[in-house]
Amino acid sequence: MNDEYEPMSARIPADIEQPDKIMYGLTGRQVAILGATAAVTVAVFMAAAPVVPVPIVIGVCFPLVAAGCSMALGRRDGMGLDRFALAALDHLRRRRTLVSAPEGVPGPPAWCQVRGRLPGPLRFPVRAIRQDGVMDLDAGATAALVRAGTISLGLRTAAEQTALVGSFGRWLNSLESPVQIVVQARPVDLTELTDRVAEAARDLPHPALRQAAEGHAAYLDELGASRNLLMREVLIVLRDQPIPATPGTGRRGRAREASASIVARRAIDTVRALTSFGITAHVLDADECVRVLSEALSPSQARPVPSSDFERPITSDHPTEGRQS
Template identity: 40%
Template sequence: MSWVQPVRIPADVEQEDRIVGGFTARQVAILGGTGGFLYAAYLLVGDRMPLTLCAAIALPVGMLGVLLAIGRRGGMPLDRYLLSAIRHQRSPKSLTSAPEGIPPAPSWVAARSGQRPAPLRLPARGLTGDGLIDLGPDGVAAVAEVSTVSFALRTPDEQDALIAVFGRWLNSLSGPAQILVRAERVDLTETIATLVENAQGLPHPALTAAAHEHADFLANISARHDLLRRQVLLIIREPSTGANGRDAAAARALRRLEEAARLLSACGLTVRLLDSQATSALLASCFDPTAPPLPDGEFATPGEVITRGDRW
């Protein structure tokens, strides 16, 4: 008879393993490196200096090593936080879209001395006609919008069925996939205007009054609250290899997205591939998430010539 012993699995699956006395390998390396440095320094200068002076010098160094090992800032280990701060301080702050590089200023221009702008390196190189994101040497990515279902209102049997279908899709994955849940602002101005306009054609005065009351209710909510809506995105990425790697990667990404749509349809979910204009608007909104979304008529598609209609 075999006994099954339960094992605790942390909620954070990316949590580092603790190997010695509750410390991770990174913490052990920092503490061990600090102790080794202090021991080597004592062997070099310990015979030439008083013991109290050696202890006074070693105490701040040891405390710094302990802080770097166990300290955290904003949920991040202190050593990684300091490295990120140093990297941010040394990185250029002015970036511009120039894949070919920043040319030097002409000699006849009285340019001010200072840090020059650096090229803006983005993982997305462009968009294809069917809305796929070109990642350059990293392949392509397909972005689809997924509808949602109410899990809490389902019966236990229905919940088990939804989990089983979702598990089958996870087990069928043959490449990288990302589920992104984002929130964006909602502007009800057009909805309210359409509701008021259509209320005039309703067949009964009571329906017209109810439509106006609902429009006032929506306007009151918009004035008092910042309305948000959640958007669930499924991103499928495929690497490109070989001479015809980009086209093959695009075909694989679309095929995997169709398979996901077929499997997730059993959960009542709808998977819709974003076209080129919707993907462009999505990427633009990522640069300024707090800004309201641009109207469809005011957003240029990739390769479209932007003209100005006003006369000078």
């Protein structure tokens, strides 16, 4: 804000992690690829020009130049073609079939001839989950999950939208470690909820209540059959990577404990920061982390919608009035 209270803004690039341009708008990686392509092309031309006609040499060098320029300047899915090619080679090198084998996949006996490749061991990144929800990862890292709600900016005034965006930006600027925000949309199965409502309707004392409950159960049944229902979930993953300790010094366990305390504190600070501008959030405990990880392995499977206990009355506390309604 300036002296006249007019909003001031500064444009920043959408990709703040893009590499620096060092020459003619090219990054260091692109300059290295083009330089290597030029060196190889010149070497091939100088070696073949004395013994092969020049048009044939140019025809041989043209694919080298085209491949080098494509690798340096081309992009696929937001990734340079050189990195995309390396990722494709790494994918082809890896084994397709993975099995749960913490001790490793034993080789076949000498008398057995196996066609194809043996399955590889499935390396799950989470080694253990503590009771407070902190997950122990490979290489001594730790992580915690925070489930957050959402708010509707469209229903807020311009001043409220500016305040919310500013608060969210201040939280992002306060981060001192990598944070991942995951927005998931999962299919919802209303069959269990519909059956519970229909079963509870038979025990209601008044016919009007019974009729209303049966109508609601029929509505839920029709809704689940005619619509593709989705449930949105927002998760914030907080990680901490401690400095690797020297093996045999006894510091590895202490470093992991310190990392777990740090990531737990960051999760609590995240909940406080999100709650301050109207977003409900809480840290996931061990059982909730197990459920989230299990659903991540089967994202297309429909999950029953969570429902409240029918035996408990719905109450609303009013501390100022000292009564319940």
